[in-house]
Amino acid sequence: MTQEELFKKLVAHCKEYGFIFPSSEIYDGLGAVYDYGQNGVELKNNIKRYWWDSMVKLHENIVGIDAAIFMHPKTWEASGHVAAFNDPLIDNKDSKKRYRADVLIEEWIAKQDEKIDKEVEKARKRFGESFDEAQYRSTSPRVLETAAKRDAVHKRYADAMNANDLAELRQIIIDCEIACPISGTRNWTDVRQFNLMFSTQMGSTAEGASTIYLRPETAQGIFVNYLNVQKTARMKLPFGIAQIGKAFRNEIVARQFIFRMREFEQMEMQFFVQPGTEMEWWNRWKEIRMAWHRALGFGDNNYRFHDHEKLAHYANAATDIEYNFPFGFKEVEGIHSRTDFDLSRHQQYSGKKIQYFDPERGESYVPYVVETSIGVDRMFLQIMSAAYTEEKLDGGEERVVLRIPAQLAPTKVAVMPLVKKDGLPDVAQKIIDMLKYDYNVAYDEKDSIGKRYRRQDAIGTPFCVTVDHQTLEDNTVTVRHRDTMAQERVSIDALPAMVDSEVSFRKLFQKLGL
Numbered sequence: 001m002t003q004e005e006l007f008k009k010l011v012a013h014c015k016e017y018g019f020i021f022p023s024s025e026i027y028d029g030l031g032a033v034y035d036y037g038q039n040g041v042e043l044k045n046n047i048k049r050y051w052w053d054s055m056v057k058l059h060e061n062i063v064g065i066d067a068a069i070f071m072h073p074k075t076w077e078a079s080g081h082v083a084a085f086n087d088p089l090i091d092n093k094d095s096k097k098r099y100r101a102d103v104l105i106e107e108w109i110a111k112q113d114e115k116i117d118k119e120v121e122k123a124r125k126r127f128g129e130s131f132d133e134a135q136y137r138s139t140s141p142r143v144l145e146t147a148a149k150r151d152a153v154h155k156r157y158a159d160a161m162n163a164n165d166l167a168e169l170r171q172i173i174i175d176c177e178i179a180c181p182i183s184g185t186r187n188w189t190d191v192r193q194f195n196l197m198f199s200t201q202m203g204s205t206a207e208g209a210s211t212i213y214l215r216p217e218t219a220q221g222i223f224v225n226y227l228n229v230q231k232t233a234r235m236k237l238p239f240g241i242a243q244i245g246k247a248f249r250n251e252i253v254a255r256q257f258i259f260r261m262r263e264f265e266q267m268e269m270q271f272f273v274q275p276g277t278e279m280e281w282w283n284r285w286k287e288i289r290m291a292w293h294r295a296l297g298f299g300d301n302n303y304r305f306h307d308h309e310k311l312a313h314y315a316n317a318a319t320d321i322e323y324n325f326p327f328g329f330k331e332v333e334g335i336h337s338r339t340d341f342d343l344s345r346h347q348q349y350s351g352k353k354i355q356y357f358d359p360e361r362g363e364s365y366v367p368y369v370v371e372t373s374i375g376v377d378r379m380f381l382q383i384m385s386a387a388y389t390e391e392k393l394d395g396g397e398e399r400v401v402l403r404i405p406a407q408l409a410p411t412k413v414a415v416m417p418l419v420k421k422d423g424l425p426d427v428a429q430k431i432i433d434m435l436k437y438d439y440n441v442a443y444d445e446k447d448s449i450g451k452r453y454r455r456q457d458a459i460g461t462p463f464c465v466t467v468d469h470q471t472l473e474d475n476t477v478t479v480r481h482r483d484t485m486a487q488e489r490v491s492i493d494a495l496p497a498m499v500d501s502e503v504s505f506r507k508l509f510q511k512l513g514l
């Protein structure tokens, strides 16, 4: 199965099992907007809890807030979003399709890497055992030629982005002979800047109304509350403010399911530090955040850092944590050193002094900021792509199992009476009553036990508990484990401890070493 096929299956699975539905689907959906279903919302809430607790509970010097989506319009002038939150877009005149110029070029660059990898694989087959990959990569004329072409375009691209040179971006697209995937032609318009913020009107009369924006990031809600939180919580530097909330971007090219949405959710933490210590903290937060991802157990090699070529207007260092999605390594989280840009600008635009009095230094200054910013939906997609597994079983049967970490699984335990009579459903109900205050528990009495197991596998339920006639005699049940499919006989009294040992966040948090 190709990665593309796998991804298609995953999208279909998300719908079929109540994780994600297209928004307003009865009206044929709305571009790049999605709804979370009965299982999706549980997984999403668990992801948020994993993040929130790892920030707010595990760090004494981090507190949370929940700011409004609407903010004073000046916020977005101060932050630079009105002037510079743009993507360069280009249209193909034949297909009338719109693309991001930067993405077209980045994809071309990635293709050169794929070409090189293909050459290397061909050579590996030709040379067999004696193949020396490093030597081949550094000497093969074809590899070197492609690499040189790639590097030259990369340099032109980085320069053009930094200089905001739209004509040069177009020229690179022409020179690289990039064609529209729909029409196949290279009939391109000029490159234009497109602001990604959604705007609306606040106020009842046309004259009195003012334009306000749906926030494109949650971070600004933290910056404008810096003084409130610092004073009321009596925080001392370094300290952080965490927030989870919706953000909106009018993305030009919305593709890859929930990877790029127009309405999405962010989990952001702004960490305020003494000027001069930001690089140290930036490195520390890179470590902490990478450990958070890796603790989920999807394989350390599936994550990497990707440092930014073009720094945003506010940053002096930036990296992304990328995950190896079915469509390649892509950003899940950004870790940015934002300097004192945001607070200084809000100080300037609001006319309020936004500073910290440092008792050790005996002076006041605007703190520097290191930010960690992760998309809930992208994290959701990351987990689903990593967890989705198709397995062939002994006897030729197949199953789809979601290997979601037990702590994040939507349902923790499914309780099933073997038959719908002889008092077995009543016992099952008692077990549910015992567990339901602590965990999401499901009841299922329909179809064969095998089919019920498959249904729970498909939504990632870690435990299935079957009540049978023996239960009536000795108060034991069969527990069947999702990943190994192993079954064991367990006393009902032992169930809570057994479930807790796998689904409690404790073990996950302990792995973080915080």
Ligand code: ATP
Pocket (backbone or CB within 6 Å): 217, 249, 251, 258, 259, 260, 261, 262, 264, 265, 266, 331, 332, 333, 334, 373, 374, 375, 376, 377, 378, 379
């Ligand atoms: P990209 O380069 O993919 O557009 P970005 O660098 O603009 O992303 P940031 O502004 O750093 O993203 O946002 C932080 C995080 O928010 C991203 O790492 C991503 O997880 C999430 N995010 C950003 N835009 C979207 C979107 N349109 N849909 C879903 N998640 C998003």
